[in-house]
Amino acid sequence: MAKRILITDDALFMRVTLKNILTQNGYEVVGEAQNGAEAVKLYSELKPDLVTMDITMPEMDGIEALKAIKASDSGATVIMCTAMGQKNMVVEAIQAGAKDFIVKPFQPDRVLEAVGKLLAA
């Protein structure tokens, strides 16, 4: 069965891009969240195998959403996918339980490598 992924990004463009990369490589995109609050809600409903999480978003940012998801399910697999690459942001995300940190703009292979490694088990 295809691994199930939830995409979180406020930009339609980025959701479309990520969805294309993932579906063309055999993953199933089960949900698309437009902000952190939606991601938290969709996570509990869909229980995806992996979540991609933007950071700069309206309503609830990606770091807060990551913390909320990890609080509800400590085994959640979340990878950050954001334009903000500074060290303090990476450290905060990894400490909060993010499994990888992808800086936008990215090459499709960077996403597939991260997702493939985490979902291989």
Place this chain on the structure above:
Amino acid sequence: MKVEYVTPFVAGSVSVIQTLINSTPERGKLSARPQMFTSQQVNIVCGITGDIEGQVIYGMSLLTANRMASKMLGGQPVPQFDQLAASAIAELGNMISGNSVTLLAQQSYTCDITPPTIVKGSNVKISTLDIPALVIPLVVADVGEIEINVSLQQRKAKAEAA
């Protein structure tokens, strides 16, 4: 306004555009404006908060915006500036701002960015902060000119502590 605030945005823009569409933009001449003002048709407004605060606006013509969006969408035709094209252009601004703020962090300025807003229409004056703007045009081959308007100042508390 310090030129050292602008340099990361130029470097960030060049690097993001290179990665996104595999084309190296050509940098034009730096100029100054007493206030944030744009006569471009499509403008992406990004707020910068933290040690340095203010706004950065990426301005371009509608045609340039459509061509850029098309390239970002892997060559998919963009005959009109629809929701997906607007989102691509907004995300371009977000990526440039994010990458530039990462470069600012290397100069020990810790900043965050706000989600981008698109303002359409020419002769737009954006004057929330009375800071002069520095403007750098970037020419992207087969796309057009993207104007980067940087209007930033050091946050007061930090300036006083320094």
